[in-house]
Amino acid sequence: MIRIEHVSKSFPGVVALDDISFQIDSGTVHGLVGENGAGKSTLIKIISGIYSDYEGDIFIDDQRLQINSVHEAQKKGIATIFQELTVVRELTVAENIFLGREPVGFAGALDRAEMERKSQQVLNELNASFSPRDKVGDLSVANQQLVEISKALVLNTRILIMDEPTSSLTEREIKNLFSVINMLKAKGITILYVSHKLEEIFKICDAITVLRDGKHIQTNSKSATNPPDVIRMMVGRSLNMMYPPRTAQKGELLLSVKNLTRVGEFQNIDFEVHAGEIVGFAGLIGSGRTELAKALFGAACPDKGEIRICNQKKKLFCHPREAISQGLVYLSEDRKQEGLILLLSVRENISLPIVKKISQNLFVKRKEEQNIVDS
Incomplete structure (x- = not known):
């Protein structure tokens, strides 16, 4: 006991x-x-x-x-x-x-x-x-x-x-x-x-x-x-409903995906995402949800399909920097192995996606980095 x-x-x-x-x-x-x-x-x-x-x-x-x-x-x-x-x-x-x-x-x-x-x-x-x-x-x-x-x-x-x-x-x-x-x-x-x-x-x-x-x-x-x-x-209170009512209105079409395929992981995936909308992907572990997210972000290169952002066709992303340049970001399910560099500071982790923009002659401009992080 x-x-x-x-x-x-x-x-x-x-x-x-x-x-x-x-x-x-x-x-x-x-x-x-x-x-x-x-x-x-x-x-x-x-x-x-x-x-x-x-x-x-x-x-x-x-x-x-x-x-x-x-x-x-x-x-x-x-x-x-x-x-x-x-x-x-x-x-x-x-x-x-x-x-x-x-x-x-x-x-x-x-x-x-x-x-x-x-x-x-x-x-x-x-x-x-x-x-x-x-x-x-x-x-x-x-x-x-x-x-x-x-x-x-x-x-x-x-x-x-x-x-x-x-x-x-x-x-x-x-x-x-x-x-x-x-x-x-x-x-x-x-x-x-x-x-x-x-x-x-x-x-x-x-x-x-x-x-x-x-x-x-x-x-x-x-x-x-x-x-x-x-x-x-x-x-601390009774919940009459698990989720609050939606307040955001469905806006313009931001992301359109058609027939996205990566052999052995997922195939012929179609979906759309509008402004102010949350789109969820459900499935058991191993069903391809994570693999799809990584392919959208360029962490894994899709084999075929079409991606449109704001109704403009984009080539399939095969590197994260390509997705980031188009306004797509990815939060990994495994923050320790894939999302963070644990030996770096919080400031350095936050600035990683834009480190090239705030660097000059191979050196990071720390003051500019700090200002961006503080903002």
Whole structure:
């Protein structure tokens, strides 16, 4: 059993958690929900040892914990699988599972045979279809998650925190993940399941805790609440309709796409976008939505089709700078790998699309760059 008592955490100018108290029963799947900024991430970072400077107490089986690092949390049986996975793509499955705690044999040499043997045992428990020798970077996101779960099992984890675990999974992969979660629950492992997807929360969780603006609103068993009540507690009011009425009027035709095709990814796509209009693309993971967006932006060159912008035919874009010059921009679904250069500053990231315009003799004009960013 986990007891969280009067836990608070502040950052400069922001109270992230305000006197949070609730209980998680042993061997259950406990859902944690709330809007962005509700305090979910802060709470799981406290429990997992990332934030050690907080007020209040955390108890496991009535023993008070003071966790000062992720390593200490792992020694206490707490493991976390974050939305952005922490696997090392260049290493094998076995190397990832035992990273930082590699078994050694004669003369201190790495005992790869032991690593692979124990890894295979855990993978068999999870019904994984890949090998300990496979490179993690070659696995799907769903299988990379299984590698993270395998790491937790090798650590003899008692409490597993899962942060938005299905955000990049297909329906079949979600079903398989839920089977794994139920297997972990049957082994007595307690799971804190963080998600925005209420359908999943009500399918897999035994109890649900709602946070709002850093405060604990309510903890209920799944049978004692329902999705409309949870939504009301999350936002602080009843929602008569999920989306507000449209106020923008449909304007002139800005973008027209006909028969856009990239072999093996999508074919014969037709659509139009007018001023003041939001056009959505729906489909399962792997259906071609992301590939279509990248082709429109020139990150992947289409094989055929027609693109018109403001009723003027354009050649198919085969480089992002061509799309940018025509007023098209692209926000990647994977901001860490494709959207940002993490070693650069915020200013430098913002100015990247126009870096040529604000450069002279290979040097960026920093004052002009700063003025543009500030505006």
